[in-house]
Amino acid sequence: MQPVQPCDTSSPASWITLWSLREDTLLEEQPEDDSLVLRSRWGDLRIPRPGPVLTEALRRMLLGPIQLENVPGTDELPAQLHLLAALRQLGGLVVRSVGAPDGERPLLSVVPTVAGALLEPLPVPEDRLLRLSRFAALRSTGRDSLLESPLSSFCAVFTRPEAGWLLASLGRPVTVERAVERLPIDRSTASALVAHLVATGMVEVADQSAQAHNAAFDEDRDPALVPWSHHDLWFHWSSRPGLHDRQFGATYRLRGRQEQPPVLKPVPAGQRIPLPRPAAGPPDWDITLAEALERRRSVRRYGADQLTLRQLGELLHHSLRVRETDGHAGAAESPTPQRRPYPSGGACYELECYLTIGRCADLEPGSYYYDPLGHALIRLSGDARLDRTLLCEAQVSAGAQAAPDVLITLTARFARVSWKYSGLAYALTLKHVGVVQQTLYLLATGMGLAGCALGTGPTGLSAEAFGLDWRVESAVGEFVLGSLPDEVTVR
Secondary structure, three states: OOOOOOOOOOOOOOOEEEEEEOOOOEEEEEOOOOEEEEEEOOEEEEEEOOHHHHHHHHHHHHHOOEOHHHOOOOOOHHHHHHHHHHHHOOHHHEEEEEEOOOOOOOOEEEEEOOOOOOOOOOOOOOOOOEEEOOOOEEEEOOOOEEEEOOOOOEEEEEOOHHHHHHHHOOOOOEOHHHHOOOOOOOHHHHHHHHHHHHHHOOEEEOOOOOOHHHOOOHHHHOOOOOOOOHHHHHHHHHOOOOOOOOOOEEOOOOOOOOOOOOOOOOOOOOOEEEOOOOOOOOOOOOOOHHHHHHHOOOOOOOOOOOEOHHHHHHHHHHHOOOOEEOOOOOOOOOOOOEEOOOOOHHHOOOEEEEEEEOOEOOOOOEEEEEEOOOOEEEEOOOOHHHHHHHHHHHHHHHOOOOOOOEEEEEEEEOHHHHOOEEOOHHHHHHHHHHHHHHHHHHHHHHHOEEEEEEOOOOHHHHHHHHOOOOOOEEEEEEEEEEEOOOOOOOO
């Protein structure tokens, strides 16, 4: 069974077509009913009466990439076509590879990442311009190079450098001929690699023959894709299941590799300022939830009065404190480690709270850490210049006329979530931030304060101001607070 070369069949074949099964596929032969069962991440696939040719092909494909023409019983064309038709029915279980005649590892393997994916490599005209998709990304797996895209139902594995050299030349519009001019790879092999990459959707073909400066690609004009940046689409695609084959959910992937950070962060050293606790029972500003939701607004101006320590204590008590623990708050895992006023996926409670004070009665300007268990502020020995810059950055982000009285910065101890969850860890943290910001909004509304959530903040600056390693813990959300100006009311 000779492979179909995309171009230049006048010379001896310089590449071969290889077939295999996904590495996570299992094959079970059931002689009692003359069937095969393929077990995979997508469930079981039963093949009744497969016949000796398909059975032997699958046995061999389970061990690694093979040439189908080497399977006994494929000498005649009808047998070849029957085998190919049977393999098409397996969809996402079949891996297609481009191999070299030396019998070493394949140049390229295309692995399906969704159940129904079916690769259809076709010849690409030599005069057509090609380009790597702007949504594709190449990374190392530790052993090989892996090309992925949110728009593809496949990933491409590069086990040898030749295919990577070709890929590097596709960063701008180019024909196959031009791409291989200075590469130690022949045009026939390059065409085969391109045909497979185009079939994955991670390499695009221009609409028609054109010069590189005016080449037109569908991806650039698709109204569904124009609004997406590379990173935003990747984040959306990777943080939800269904369109990829990555590990997802509560996999506890770091168990046995490193300790999960403790439920409560060790309180940093510094001056401790106890916060007032509100009296038990309904507060004097008590309004209904419906009223708070209706009156909620983003207020970016502040009154002449300063916030008070009592107001800060009341706000933080109702929003971020630890309400109760099970007595093992320092442990990484416990049945019900803590409860707070806001929900947290998996009870991770990775969020921490820092306050940068610009103006508050009974509290000096500067940066503070909120101790949620002790309900106290810890004065950080920071740099006053950094504190002022943080407040100015918050003013700019809010589009306010003056710096806020108080900047609340929510940080995340990322490993609290990623120790347990795969795929959705950072997305889950952002959901937690939204929950806390809405809680702060409703409290500010009820208390008659000026509150506003910020869209972003300077990660490096806040990490420096709070003495953090941004890779371990850094800002993920901000909220500014102040007194209401006289002309604004939420009542």
